[in-house]
Amino acid sequence: MEDPIHELDLESDLEELRKTFKSGKTKEESWRKSQLKALLSFLEEQEDAIFNALMQDLGKHPVEAYRDEIGPLIKTVNHALQNLKKWMSSKKIPLPVVAFPATAALVPEPLGVVLVLSSWNVPFGISLEALIGAIAAGNAVILKPSEVSPSSSSVLADVMQTYLDSEAIKVIQGGPSVGEKLLQLKWDKIFFTGSKRVGRIVMAAAANNLTPVALELGGKCPAIVDSLSSSWDKKMAAKRIISAKFGTCAAQACIAIDYILVQKNFAPTLVELLKAEILSTLGEDIKETNFMARIVNKNHFSRLRNLLREPGVEESIVHGGKLDEDNLLIEPTLLVDPPLKAGIMVEEIFGPLLPIITLEKIEDSIDFTNANPRALAIYVFTNDKKLMKRLTSETSSGSIVYNDAIIQYIAETLPFGGVGECGFGRYHGKFSFDMFSHEKTVAYRGYLVDFWFRYPPWNEQKMWLFKSAYRFNYLGVVLIMLGLKKS
Ligand code: NAD
Numbered sequence: 001m002e003d004p005i006h007e008l009d010l011e012s013d014l015e016e017l018r019k020t021f022k023s024g025k026t027k028e029e030s031w032r033k034s035q036l037k038a039l040l041s042f043l044e045e046q047e048d049a050i051f052n053a054l055m056q057d058l059g060k061h062p063v064e065a066y067r068d069e070i071g072p073l074i075k076t077v078n079h080a081l082q083n084l085k086k087w088m089s090s091k092k093i094p095l096p097v098v099a100f101p102a103t104a105a106l107v108p109e110p111l112g113v114v115l116v117l118s119s120w121n122v123p124f125g126i127s128l129e130a131l132i133g134a135i136a137a138g139n140a141v142i143l144k145p146s147e148v149s150p151s152s153s154s155v156l157a158d159v160m161q162t163y164l165d166s167e168a169i170k171v172i173q174g175g176p177s178v179g180e181k182l183l184q185l186k187w188d189k190i191f192f193t194g195s196k197r198v199g200r201i202v203m204a205a206a207a208n209n210l211t212p213v214a215l216e217l218g219g220k221c222p223a224i225v226d227s228l229s230s231s232w233d234k235k236m237a238a239k240r241i242i243s244a245k246f247g248t249c250a251a252q253a254c255i256a257i258d259y260i261l262v263q264k265n266f267a268p269t270l271v272e273l274l275k276a277e278i279l280s281t282l283g284e285d286i287k288e289t290n291f292m293a294r295i296v297n298k299n300h301f302s303r304l305r306n307l308l309r310e311p312g313v314e315e316s317i318v319h320g321g322k323l324d325e326d327n328l329l330i331e332p333t334l335l336v337d338p339p340l341k342a343g344i345m346v347e348e349i350f351g352p353l354l355p356i357i358t359l360e361k362i363e364d365s366i367d368f369t370n371a372n373p374r375a376l377a378i379y380v381f382t383n384d385k386k387l388m389k390r391l392t393s394e395t396s397s398g399s400i401v402y403n404d405a406i407i408q409y410i411a412e413t414l415p416f417g418g419v420g421e422c423g424f425g426r427y428h429g430k431f432s433f434d435m436f437s438h439e440k441t442v443a444y445r446g447y448l449v450d451f452w453f454r455y456p457p458w459n460e461q462k463m464w465l466f467k468s469a470y471r472f473n474y475l476g477v478v479l480i481m482l483g484l485k486k487s
Helices: 010-023 029-045 047-058 062-088 123-136 150-163 176-184 196-208 231-245 264-282 298-309 364-370 385-394 430-435 460-470 474-482
Strands: 091-093 102-110 113-117 140-144 169-171 189-193 213-216 222-225 259-263 317-319 333-336 353-359 375-381 397-402 437-445
Touching: 010 113, 010 140, 010 176, 029 047, 029 062, 029 123, 029 150, 047 062, 047 123, 047 150, 062 123, 062 430, 113 123, 113 176, 123 140, 123 150, 123 189, 123 430, 140 176, 150 169, 176 196, 189 196, 196 213, 222 231, 222 364, 231 264, 231 375, 259 264, 259 364, 264 317, 264 333, 264 353, 298 353, 353 364, 364 385, 375 385, 385 397, 430 437
Parallel strands: 113 140, 113 189, 140 169, 189 213, 222 259, 222 375, 259 353, 333 353, 375 397
Antiparallel strands: 091 102, 102 437, 317 333
16 A cells, blocks of 8 residues: 555644644543444444455454454443543542641543554554553544555544544554654654564654653564373363464464474474364365465565575474465464574564474473563463463563463453563553553642741751651651640
């Protein structure tokens, strides 16, 4: 898609949003609710348009689209509608005795006009999770979805936009040049989902205006697979791994399993279990069954093909590996011990290639994981409580999930976000409201009592009084209040 940069007047769009925000309209609970309800109507009434767009952009099966995008979004909007009043209310905060008489509260206020830049892989889910939070918190918003999923972006810009108050919420289509132009403007927050490369550009641009940013980036999420005790557990683990890898947008997902770590002596069993699950859940011919999404475009297809063509990689394939460029399909592919220096083990794969790295002992997975940049998620399949305890305390990641994968994404009660290089800022549910709010301290003091010793001129006695007060010496404080120690 061509960038429509010349037709856009981003400055006047932003100005209109600023004017609306200044009017106070977006702060009203009734406005926030009306926009959230409008999003709900969009999701319910435009289900077919969303399914079609996701099929065109990614070949995403409607059931998968509902499971991963429409369903979680409906849940998120309803959760926000049910809790909005509570989230918007101020919280009373106790103050120390020395401040008597005083009261204080934390009052959430919207940040202002915020920019949401999103990625193509979960085009509705990612854009709207952020949008719901920004609206619930009372902000005006510009959303720029990704040009790489053009059908979804056009449903967001042409269809969803008609449901929303365009004086306060705008969806702008375009690619990097529109993104760059937007970044030159002054925002009250930038919420970015995408690659580390562009994340750096966003952060540098935001620094010019001291704009706060949230970066939801990618990385390599490992799955550590222990030799589980029962055959049921082994089979279930394999099913969940296959679903989290190949059944989630063909692993074009930031929290998809990137690679597996397994003990050498369990690897052959695991490979057989994974092969069996691929066949039973996705079928023998993925083009025919259509249960696995396709690669988003030719560029990404070539990128993945190049990963397979690096020396030593193709030889490590133990299942799959067939490429269908015309239909942008890549067979679910398992590789055992590809070279650790190859791109497939260095870059985020973001596609249906699953390297399995064998280790002498499963405990070696801790050092292996720690030797790499921190991941958005670590998945561990084990029954060993001691190993769980060690992994929780000795590794760092956005989340760690035992015996399943991806489930952390759909729980609105859990914050979603990264740590270290995979990004910062957490959202979903109430955390999204917090992401787009400032909790303002509002303190109130009365005139009844005044501590004479807080003012100069300074002397020894005042020092003693401060020491008593700050060390919770309440007798000292009482004496101070009674004025008995007044010099
Ligand atoms: P990307 O960085 O290429 O693009 C993201 C957004 O930035 C798009 O809207 C794009 O148009 C815009 N953009 C591109 N270049 C720009 C520039 N120079 N200036 C301003 N804006 C620019 O990322 P992508 O390919 O869309 O997404 C894939 C990446 O996103 C993967 O790394 C994946 O792991 C990550 N991701 C992370 C999460 C998360 O929640 N952490 C979720 C989904 C995807």
